[in-house]
Amino acid sequence: MTAIVIEPDVQQKLGILGGEASDELTDVPTVPATQSIQQGLRHATGFIYNAQQEGGGTTRLFKVLQTNACRYACKYCFTSCAIKRQRTTFKPDELATTFVSLNQRKQVDGLFLSSGIVPDADTTMEKMLATVERLRLREGYTGYIHLKLIPGASYDLVERAVELADRVSLNLEAPNQQRLSELAPEKEFDGAMWGRMRWAREMMNRRRAEGKPAARSLTTQFVVGAVGESDRELLATVERAHRELGLWRAYFSAFHPIERSPLAEQPAEDPTRALRLYQSDFMLRDYGFRYDELPFDEKGLLPRDKTPKQAWADHHLHEPVEINRAARHMLLRVPGIGPKSADKIIAARRQARLRDMAQLKALGVTTGWAAPYLLLDGRRAPVQLALW
Numbered sequence: 001m002t003a004i005v006i007e008p009d010v011q012q013k014l015g016i017l018g019g020e021a022s023d024e025l026t027d028v029p030t031v032p033a034t035q036s037i038q039q040g041l042r043h044a045t046g047f048i049y050n051a052q053q054e055g056g057g058t059t060r061l062f063k064v065l066q067t068n069a070c071r072y073a074c075k076y077c078f079t080s081c082a083i084k085r086q087r088t089t090f091k092p093d094e095l096a097t098t099f100v101s102l103n104q105r106k107q108v109d110g111l112f113l114s115s116g117i118v119p120d121a122d123t124t125m126e127k128m129l130a131t132v133e134r135l136r137l138r139e140g141y142t143g144y145i146h147l148k149l150i151p152g153a154s155y156d157l158v159e160r161a162v163e164l165a166d167r168v169s170l171n172l173e174a175p176n177q178q179r180l181s182e183l184a185p186e187k188e189f190d191g192a193m194w195g196r197m198r199w200a201r202e203m204m205n206r207r208r209a210e211g212k213p214a215a216r217s218l219t220t221q222f223v224v225g226a227v228g229e230s231d232r233e234l235l236a237t238v239e240r241a242h243r244e245l246g247l248w249r250a251y252f253s254a255f256h257p258i259e260r261s262p263l264a265e266q267p268a269e270d271p272t273r274a275l276r277l278y279q280s281d282f283m284l285r286d287y288g289f290r291y292d293e294l295p296f297d298e299k300g301l302l303p304r305d306k307t308p309k310q311a312w313a314d315h316h317l318h319e320p321v322e323i324n325r326a327a328r329h330m331l332l333r334v335p336g337i338g339p340k341s342a343d344k345i346i347a348a349r350r351q352a353r354l355r356d357m358a359q360l361k362a363l364g365v366t367t368g369w370a371a372p373y374l375l376l377d378g379r380r381a382p383v384q385l386a387l388w
């Protein structure tokens, strides 16, 4: 007897490939996973995400996989070929048309396209690029596109991605080859992943210098807490990526076990750990801290009960910082003061001396965090004691 295989229609594909893309965490969902967004897409799941832009602000992204078929068996991944599930693929035309329809209805402002890898890196990357080319060249779409680079993709395909997308990314997943081998035994860290990110950075710089279109930023993501890696290992790699690859930012996804995967019995990672990693990355990227100043303990972990900046300040800010005199780099070392509030403080104190916490609060300072470390015109800032 011949088995009849019924191909899912576009609406069903959207439910599968939009929903599965949401399993990969980067930004904050804006549409609940069960909420439909238009008639005719009733089974669509949580595929609209907020993404932060380089210049500030957010954009609503249609986050979707080209295919959820994959030849790899990464142990943390819902799409792993080791887990039996329905597989399907968007044809480039189908996906481009679906996106345009959502965009024209003002449901989404941009596209975030990722994919399982099948049968190989180049075939997958070509299919994703065909989708993006249809959007850019046939549909005349000029809005935001974030395109995942496929590990191991060829040079020309990486360059085409850099040319067409606004942002490219490649998920390193682990801080080094040893940890990656535990998470994704078939993947190669140095050449197929780090090496492709290095190509992308070089292409972005070269194309921009030549006045050609090029992606503006490069990002990556790590799975946190699946294989015993320390925060020190993760942040060493993040710091190197900032330095060598001009990484815009790193994303951290606290591990959560996937049913029927090899790590199904492993407990989920505490999301606070991911938060502390984000805060440390901001310290490296925006606050002028060096990697060797991060407050790791003897196991290479960050404190969870306070922010890494508070932990640093408790050990190093022995004298309070005078808000009316401190240089910008010193203001940035005070918990509760960020780059924007530091700039506002400097502008405000040119007009008048800053004498009370209400003034600082109005300038965007998180005063409860900052107070223990500040002098206000020669006087200690009042510290509100915790009631418990």
Ligand code: SF4
Residues within 6 Å of the ligand: 070, 071, 072, 073, 074, 077, 078, 079, 080, 081, 115, 116, 117, 184
């Ligand atoms: S290659 Fe990507 S999609 Fe495939 S199993 Fe690994 S993480 Fe999942």
